[in-house]
Amino acid sequence: MSFDTVIMVDWSGGRDRGATPKKDAIWTCIARDGAAEAPLYHRNRQVAETWLRDTLAAELAADRRTLVAFDLCFAYPAGFAAQLTGSDDPLALWDWFADRVIDTPDANNRFTLAGQINALFPGTGPFWGNGRPGHDVDHLPRKGRDRTGHGLPEHRATDRAAPGAFSPWQLSGAGAVGGQVIMGLPTLARLRHHFGPDLSVWPFQSPDTSIVLAESYFSLLPARLLTDHPIRDAAQVSLYARAFSALTDAEWRTVLAVDPTPEGWVLGLGHAALLQKAANPVLTPPPLRNDCFAMPQGAHWTPVDQALAHLQSHLSSVTGTEDIALAHAAGRILAAPVTAARSHPPHANAAVDGYAFAGPLPEGSHTLPLHPGRAAAGQPFAGTVPPGHAIRIFTGANIPAGTDTVVLQEDTTAGAAHIALHGPLKQRANARRAGEDLTAGEAVLPARHRLTPADLATLAACGTAQVTVHRPLRVGVLSTGDELRAPGDPATDGQIYDANRAMLLADIARWGHQPIDLGIAPDDRPTLRGILDAAAARCDAILTSGGASAGDEDHMSALLQGTGTLALWRIAMKPGRPLALGLWADTPVFGLPGNPVAAQVCALIFAHPALALLAGANWPTPQGYRLPAAFTKSKKPGRREFLRARITDGAVEVFPSEGSGRVSGLSWATGLVDLPDDAARITPGTPVTYIPFTSFGL
Structure with missing residues (x-):
């Protein structure tokens, strides 16, 4: 029942459009197995018909079963065909039009023929609309409201079931499809007779031939799935060719299970969810490479910028995608670009x-x-x-x-x-002006962009109802060490309360990820191994604090070493220095230092951008500002230093102590002073780079 080849055709009722590809012209696209070729432009109906005939002959010779779907009505409302041909058979009506339509690249008789048809019906109508100013056509009213008493329905049953479908009686003006139908049926009739018993027309005939013609409608799928092709018509044929060609045999049986009526039916109508899944399947990215953290050291200490560049070039998204309602999309990361479903404003x-x-x-x-x-x-x-x-x-x-x-x-x-x-x-x-803000088909927001409340307003204004986003990144936080106790639990003088876990879980939530509390692990490798095994099954990434160096009690580093993925980075920075990175069951693990200040600074500098990439977002670069210092410091060369800081009276002051255990300095500070690798002598008034915590997403 399935098809080897799908060809989508965006038809046109107008004249020759010239050699340069344009909108409102004829576009076709071939797809196989969910992969679409580049859409093709055809300047007029004569060129398009020749291409279709030759292409179908080639598909037939290659023994490929082919579906050709046109975006034009294959039939009219009940009663129309019988009045013209004496039969309800829509295929007889195709031949009737083929005998009477005159069509050249520069002129056609669609308006005159529509007037002649109207004269065969009582009252006025059913056709209306004349696109030629100053040229009236006998029996053809210019306005739809001028019709009366012709006795025919305005829409077919399939049109009433397809939201936004236009009437086939309208020949000109916005949304007119009547001209396309009159100029398309003769082409369909000729293709049908040319291929004879090798071709059938669904749903009027059983679709068990080598070539099947069907009627389609380019509003079944959300416009956000369209590619960023500059011409919307080309993007549409590509999307629908890809979607239909990806259907399985069982899915085709479902889509084609329509009772035939003289009015026909739109292919895929009522199966939008199935088509959307076929066009945009949920993809799970491949796991990270085992050597993603392996860095050729070249020196005992790795500069901060080199470490960041390595993460940026070696990490990628590890999350799948899902489609969600726009109203629930704030803070989520786009997995596909969004184009405007319609112009904003839609009318001057x-x-x-x-x-x-x-x-x-x-x-x-x-x-x-x-x-x-x-x-x-x-x-x-x-x-x-x-x-x-x-x-x-x-x-x-x-x-x-x-x-x-x-x-x-x-x-x-x-x-x-x-x-x-x-x-x-x-x-x-x-x-x-119409579209002065956004034009239909225009790219609005790119993939990897995290949606803000303002973005939701922009997308809503251009008609976007759903977006494809990455699933939230699930980030586990684990503290390690026998000395740690949870706040509120009894603690001896030799024990300390776990400050890192609450801080890091809050960081992750503020960064838009899903925090998962993994608790406190003792300094026992079998226990820690079991915790990591369970965490890898429910987390996309893991942040640990403590045990990230190379000592006997640094169990995290030792376990990652056993996976063959450990990269023990000695970063030329203060505070921080040791970072243990590796994969546990394909889940990236970031081993942060145990001291709270070092853990937070390393989380801001390294984990914040790395987790953004893993979540499917762009790499965020914190925005710093040059401001005068309100402190004195002599800095040695060879390492980057980050000092807790805040702004007072337009100058930057720093926390009195640089000790990594002085966690209160994090509450005191509103950002970090970033001192470069080179030696520096700073006195009050010296310009320094201040990075507010807000630049790190906090």
Whole structure:
């Protein structure tokens, strides 16, 4: 039942579009097994039909079963075909159109033919819309509201089931699909006759032939899944070709299980979740390489910048993805770029309360007659304002047809039938352009971006309802050492309370990850091994404190050594220096120093950016500021120093003690002073780099 090849076709009812790829033209895309080729542009229907015929012949010769899905209605509402052909058979209607449509690259008779068809029905209609200004067509009304008594439904059952589907009777204007149908059915008829018994049309015929034609609709999947192709039509054929070609045989049986009716059905309608999964499967990244932390030392001490560069180049996301509602996405990391589902604003609208008219106005006084009606936000004016007239308009209302400029109501004198105002007034004054903020199909936010509340507003404004995000990174925190006790537990003079775990768990939560408390591990390797085994099963990364050096009681380093992945980094920095890094059952482990100040500084400098990469985000670089020092210090060369600091009266002061055990200095400080590797002599007024804790996400 499945297909070897899927071809998606975005059809067009217009004239030749020229050699340069454009929107609102004909685009096709071939996909196999969930992988799509580059979308192809076809300048007119004649070129596209030749390509389709040749491509299907090649697929047939290669013994590949092929589905071709077109974004045009394969049938009309009930009663239409019988009036023209004497039969409800939609395929007979295809032949009827093929006999009567005249189509060249530069001209076609779709409007004239629609008028002739209307004449066969009672009343006025069903077709409406004429895209050629000043050229009326007999029996073809320009407005849909001018139709009456033709006796046909506005939509098919499948159109009513597909939110946003347009009527096949509309030939021009926004959302018109009627012209596509009239100009598409003859092509379908010719393909059907050319391939004969090798081709069937779903759902009217059993889809068990080598070639199957079907009707599709490019609003089944959320627009956020579209690629960043500059032309939306090309992105659509690529997305849907990829999605349909990824379906399994069983899934195809489900999708194709539709009872045939003369009105037809949209392929995939009612199976959006299945198609979305096929188009955007949840992917679990491969585990990190065993040597991801291995760094050619070259020297006894590793500079901070070299260590950071190594992490940035060797780590990658370890989390899968999921689709969630936009309202729940704050703080989550995008796993795929988001494009605007529609333009914002979707229509030119008024920036002020006032009166709309066609500008510009020259200098001097002017009086304009008022056109009946009004335009308000959510209540657009349906008609056209005559030249030289004005109409009442309110902030946020769509600019009515026939106008493009708005005058502020305070700048007018209004009567019952006229307004008076002074020029000059520029054309389009006080009017926002459609899409001036965001254009439909435009890239809005990139992958790896962490969503803020402001981002949610931006995405909501352009119609995004769901986003694909990385699953939260689960980070375990484990303290090690026989001397540690949990706060509140009894403790002797030889024991201390565990300060690191509460601090690191809070860090992780503030960084947007999911903290997991792994408790305190004793200095016993079998016990620690069991804790790590359990942690690796429920965590994506593990932070430990203590036991990260190379002594007899540094059990964390010893256990990681046994996995063959230990990298014992001696960082040329103060505080800190020892970092034990490795993998435990493919889970990255960051062994931080045991002293609280050193543990926190190493967490900020190394764990913060590394965990961001593991979570699927971009590498965050903290923002520092050059400010005058309010302290004196003589620094030796050869290592980077980070001092607890805060700003007082525009200058940076540092905590009186540099000891790593003085945890109170972390509460006193609002950031760190970053002193470079070189020697330095600092006196009050010397510029230093101050990095606030907020730059580390705290």
